[in-house]
Amino acid sequence: MIEKMMNTRLFHWVDERTQLGSIIKSQLTEYPVPKNFNYMWNFGSLALLVLVLQIVTGIFLVMYYKPSAELTYGGYTVAFDSVERIMRDINFGWLIRYMHAVGASAFFVVVYMHIGRGLYYGSYKGPRELLWIIGVVILLIMQGAAFFGYLLPWGQMSFWGATVITNLFGALPVIGEYLQQLLRGGFAVGDPTLNRFFSLHYLFPLLLAAIVGGHIHALHVVHSNNPEGIDIDQEKETIPFHPYYTVKDALGVGVFLLGYCYFVFFNPEAWGYFIEVDNFVPANNLQTPAHIAPVWYLTPWYTILRTFENKLIGVLMMGGSLAILFVLPFLDRSKVRSARYRPVFRQMVILFFVSVVVLGYCGHSAPSATLKIVGAIATSVYFGFFLLLPFVHKFEKTKPLPEGI
């Protein structure tokens, strides 16, 4: 079908002016991809799909959403009212809004799987260091975008979540207070905060789109890693991206949409995990909710923050837990990439995954003495993974690598 399209006169006309043909060849029909991917390699394309879904649904939501904290009848606000109007009165507004709300969580599900795959198979290691670093930038922008977005309905969790997080910046020395006021647009979270968060919530996805382009470009320069983690013969051990991986990615999309649509149509709140119960209570600056927790995808880092009594240390450790991902490619000195051939690393990385899940659980639950200890242990495991990494290659006996794939 592509060949047929590429033989039309219109295509030739465009091709002579843009070299579209050679782009299609080099990036799709002749772009070499290892033939031995497992299904863990599907999450990148899924992340791109969800990004597009979020941008498209978001654009429609903005047509009706009103960022204003002005009070209306019943203790609600213009912002809250406009969200309810989307849910009730706009044709299929409920569908667009639930797609967007569920999409936020779905985005993190697929991106965390994507990152986990990169960790397990050593995709961050040379020559893909910069590819990984661009990915970490994407993760941080995503977390920011999600945080800004959660303020917009102006419910109790929106308001108090934003209050807690902007408070953190106040803990930084010297510039802390200034930074906090800059973020809030005042001394407390209020109407100016809502407006600047809305602005940033629109900006960040555009940044994402651009940086994702860079991520894909970087990938296509250094080419994909593979489950064996070995350098492969680019002629004999690869297959073209199209049609092999386009069709495999499409199958992944089908499976993903089954899960996504289950939540959109049958369980959009996901038992309070995607949309928290307290966020149906209008924001009230005089009434602190009994238990403030961010949405699930931010809870691991929230636990790291809460583990430390000293606020400044907590903030620095939380920032450090994300920042350390930038230097991961340089911490790991082993010549072998895939955990399949690294018995020690394999145990470490699985323990690391478990620690993130446990941290997430602790951050979601109301604080208790036991959870504090559990959280502290999980925090140590989290950082322990990175601290041990530079030394593993010294004593790890890697398994013999296969000749080819």
Next chain:
Amino acid sequence: MKEVMMKSMRLSLIAGLLLMLAPAMASASGGGALKHTEITFDNETLRKGLTVFTDVCMGCHAAKYLTYRNLMAYPELGLSREEVDELRGDKGLLEGLITELSPEDATESYGKVPPDLSVITRARRGGGNYIYSLLTGYESDPHGKVEDGNYNAYYPGNRIAMPDPLAWFEHDESETADLEEQARAVSSFLTFIGDPHQLERQRIGIWVMGFLVLLTFVLWLLKREVWKDVKH
């Protein structure tokens, strides 16, 4: 090796899910375990719930996101124009169901403004069951501290400002079934208006899922066909 990895990933996924579900289940019951009622969206129940809402709840509470026109427009409720005209009096069709009680008078009488009930079942853990439990939860304080009529077994802290709306506390045996049905109906009604397109959503959802199952199956066949010559 690959299988071991998949297995351990699956294990940690399952463990994670279980960990996540545990608090969801615990928190669904709020403080004490809630009573359970059958929330249904049949026309009879919803109309009965609407009547309880307008006759009882609306004395103090509003449901501002539910307009008079909605009462006709939502097929689940399906009121006729005449019925709506009778309900709304001189209020506009596009106005929400708002109480006559002013916030100032409410504060003077009860010490606080009664919350709007448009999304109340979504804003409380337990949803419809919470409302049902609350309405049928007026008892004598076992510790004798809170006076009768202000003690509710299911309200957090047990001291509730809302006066017993269905007169549950003093009812006699013969009224129990009727009051329980009123509580169930209004809990169902409030659950419905909290997300008034939920039935439509689920109806469409079944078709969407059906289509996706087919699509995924076809894509699986296609993938197998395209990949059949690749040796790996």
